[in-house]
Amino acid sequence: MQLKKNQIEEHNHRLLAEHKKKISFISSQENTSEKIIQKLEKFQIAIPSWALGAGGTRFGRFSIGGEPGTLEEKIEDVGLLHALNRSGNSISLHIPWDIPKNTKAIKELAAKHDLHFDAINSNTFQDQKGQPHSYKFGSLQHVDAKVRKQAIQHNIEVIKQGVALGSKALTVWLADGSCFPGQLNFRKAFQNTLESLQEIYSALPADWKMFVEYKAFEPNFYSMSVGDWGQSYMYASKLGKKAYTLVDLGHHLPNANIEQIVSLLLMEGKLGGFHFNDSKYGDDDLTAGSMKPYQLFLIFNELVEGMDAKKMDHNSDLGWMIDASHNVKDPLEDLLQSVEAIKIAYAQALLVDRKALGTAQNENDTVKCQEILQHAFRTDVRPLLAEARLRSGAALNPMQLFRDLKIREKLVKERGSHSTATGL
Numbered sequence: 302m303q304l305k306k307n308q309i310e311e312h313n314h315r316l317l318a319e320h321k322k323k324i325s326f327i328s329s330q331e332n333t334s335e336k337i338i339q340k341l342e343k344f345q346i347a348i349p350s351w352a353l354g355a356g357g358t359r360f361g362r363f364s365i366g367g368e369p370g371t372l373e374e375k376i377e378d379v380g381l382l383h384a385l386n387r388s389g390n391s392i393s394l395h396i397p398w399d400i401p402k403n404t405k406a407i408k409e410l411a412a413k414h415d416l417h418f419d420a421i422n423s424n425t426f427q428d429q430k431g432q433p434h435s436y437k438f439g440s441l442q443h444v445d446a447k448v449r450k451q452a453i454q455h456n457i458e459v460i461k462q463g464v465a466l467g468s469k470a471l472t473v474w475l476a477d478g479s480c481f482p483g484q485l486n487f488r489k490a491f492q493n494t495l496e497s498l499q500e501i502y503s504a505l506p507a508d509w510k511m512f513v514e515y516k517a518f519e520p521n522f523y524s525m526s527v528g529d530w531g532q533s534y535m536y537a538s539k540l541g542k543k544a545y546t547l548v549d550l551g552h553h554l555p556n557a558n559i560e561q562i563v564s565l566l567l568m569e570g571k572l573g574g575f576h577f578n579d580s581k582y583g584d585d586d587l588t589a590g591s592m593k594p595y596q597l598f599l600i601f602n603e604l605v606e607g608m609d610a611k612k613m614d615h616n617s618d619l620g621w622m623i624d625a626s627h628n629v630k631d632p633l634e635d636l637l638q639s640v641e642a643i644k645i646a647y648a649q650a651l652l653v654d655r656k657a658l659g660t661a662q663n664e665n666d667t668v669k670c671q672e673i674l675q676h677a678f679r680t681d682v683r684p685l686l687a688e689a690r691l692r693s694g695a696a697l698n699p700m701q702l703f704r705d706l707k708i709r710e711k712l713v714k715e716r717g718s719h720s721t722a723t724g725l
C-alpha cells in the first residue's frame with residue numbers, strides 16, 4: 302500500500318495549531334533552532350531489509366502478521382516509513398536473503414518510493430542450501446582454504462549485486478571465532494581473515510567503502526575474529542583507505558564507553574558508520590534510545606563535534622543504519638520509534654553550546670561542562686523534528702497517523718496473518 306498525499310495533509314492540518322505553539326516556544330528559547338531544523342530535514346537513516354518482519358530469539362518467533370514476504374513488499378514497507386517521516390530514504394539489503402530477480406524493476410520500484418540502496422550486507426554466518434562447504438567453523442578465518450575461497454566469492458558476488466543496485470558500500474560482519482580455549486590459533490585466524498578481506502577489498506569499485514563490523518561475543522563465546530573496535534581498526538588500517546570500522550551499538554561488552562571509541566575512530570578517519578539499536582545486557586537489538594537515550598545523545602555529541610572539526614557532511618560522510626530485531630512490537634512502529642530517537646539525539650547534540658563547552662573544558666569547570674551537556678539533553682527538541690517533517694511533506698506525528706490509518710490491519714488483510722519476511 303502507498304500513502305496518499307492528502308492523508309498526510311489532513312493529518313497535519315488537524316495537528317497544526319498545537320504544533321505551532323510548541324515550535325514557537327522552542328524557537329524563542331533556542332536561537333539555533335532554524336539551523337537545526339534544516340539539518341534535521343537532510344538527515345536520513347537507512348532501514349534494514351531484515352528488520353521489517355518479526356524477529357525471534359533462539360527459543361522461537363511470534364508472527365505479527367502482514368509481514369513483507371518479498372523484496373518488493375519490503376521496499377513498499379520502507380516506502381511507507383519514508384512517506385510518514387521523510388527520514389529514511391534508503392534500504393540496506395542482505396544477500397542472499399534479498400537477491401533481486403529483476404534488478405531494473407527493483408530499482409524502479411525503489412525510485413517510485415524515493416528510495417535508493419544503502420550498504421549491502423554479505424552473509425557467511427549461516428549455510429545456504431546446496432552450499433559445498435560449511436561455515437560451522439568460520440568463513441574468512443577458516444583453516445581450510447576452500448571454505449575461505451567460497452566466502453570470498455560470496456562477498457564478491459554481493460559487491461556485484463550492490464553495483465547493479467547502486468549501493469556504495471559493503472558491510473562485512475563475521476560470526477567467525479571460537480567457542481573454546483585452544484580451538485583456534487588467534488594469529489593464524491587473524492592472518493587468514495586479513496588475507497580474505499584483502500581479496501574482497503581488491504574487488505571493491507573505486508567509489509565504494511568497506512565496513513568491517515565488530516562484535517564482542519556471539520555466536521562464538523570464547524573469541525571473535527573481529528571482536529572489538531581495535532581489531533576492526535587493525536583490519537581497516539591494513540586494508541586501505543576504502544576500509545572503515547562499523548560500530549553496532551549492541552556489539553560491546555557491558556558499559557563500554559562507546560562515545561570515546563567513536564570520537565577516536567572519527568579522529569583517525571576510520572569511522573565508517575553505525576548500526577543503531579539499544580540494549581540492556583548484550584546484543585539485545587532493541588529500539589534505539591529505548592534503554593539508554595543519554596548514551597545515544599553522548600555518542601551524537603562526539604559525532605557532531607568530530608564531524609564539524611573535519612568539516613564533514615553530517616548526512617552523507619558516515620553510514621547511518623538501523624540494525625534491530627522486533628520480537629514484541631510491530632516492526633514498522635518500532636522503526637518509527639528508532640528513527641525518532643536517533644534524530645532526537647542528533648538534534649540535542651546540535652543544540653550543545655560548543656563554544657561554551659570548550660571554554661568550560663579549558664577551565665576544568667566540570668560542573669559547567671555537565672550543565673551544558675544536560676541542558677541540551679533535557680531540552681524537548683521534538684517540535685524541531687516535527688517542523689522538519691512538516692517542511693518535507695511528512696506527517697507531524699508519524700506514529701499517530703500510522704495507527705489512525707490502520708496500516709498494519711491493512712497489511713494483514715493484503716498479505717495474510719502468517720506471512721514471513723524472508724531470511725528470518
Ligand SMILES: [Mn+2]
Binds near residue numbers: 474514549576624
Ligand atoms: Mn549490526
